[in-house]
Amino acid sequence: MIQLKGVGVQRSGRWILRDINWEIPAGACVAILGPNGSGKSTLTRILAGHLWPTAGDVRVLDGHFGESSLPELRKRIRLVQAAGPYDVDAELTCLEVVLTGFFSTIGLYEVVTPSMREKAEGMLRHVGLSHVADHVYATLSSGERVRALIARALVVRPRLLLLDEPTAGLDLLAREQVLATVQRMFEAGAGQPPPTTVMITHHVEELPPATSQILVLSDGRPAMLGSPEQVIRPEVLSAVYRCPVQVRRSGERWYLEVHPDAWEGLLNR
């Protein structure tokens, strides 16, 4: 599905991303994890076809960047940036926002067919938002907006779904509802095969149980690539987050805590 070989990006004479080698199987849920400035957004923009790497080779959805038509590839890729600039007209209703997904437009300018409406309504059910289908997007809570944007992305059945910090700024319940939305795509009975999904996040708490592979970035370099069990370990993450951490696992979820003994010294760094 996705193959990155020796991918790097140079800006102002500095490699802000380097030596990225990663194969992501079709239908997998994977994550890019790392602290601020580690290169997550840069890598995400490459996967979305928005940024050309300075070095290396990128294959996405059987298409080779450089050989395949990028506009064609992009039709099958959806990027949800919850914290980004509005890419929808906030005066539309929640259902209309989902419908704009069919046209990749900010507003709703085209004729909506009954089949599109049916699919959009089904997607709102899938993300648990049927009860606010007629509410104006601007009046939705932040968590509801994220789920509406995920429904908007899913309505065209993309093959690659990039979720860029989808739970940033959400409270506990809203965060868990977004994670449950993602998890539901990977559960039996979801109704359709899941898109290959890449979650981009700072926090291991924000990884849905379906996550099978994590690429940890540190200063633009791959610090670790592996399963959650291989990656979410104090020895790995203390170095990446540059403070002593301890890890707790609860079922298929993970939690990271700063080691209590490290607290006193945190401000002297």
Ligand SMILES: Nc1ncnc2c1ncn2[C@@H]1O[C@H](COP(=O)(O)OP(=O)(O)OP(=O)(O)O)[C@@H](O)[C@H]1O
């Ligand atoms: N066009 C550019 N020119 C110079 N430096 C850049 C450019 N774009 C990004 N960088 C630098 O590259 C590094 C990685 O940035 P990136 O936004 O990819 O990190 P990130 O992990 O997404 O960060 P955050 O979690 O804060 O969003 C940062 O140090 C950033 O300042």
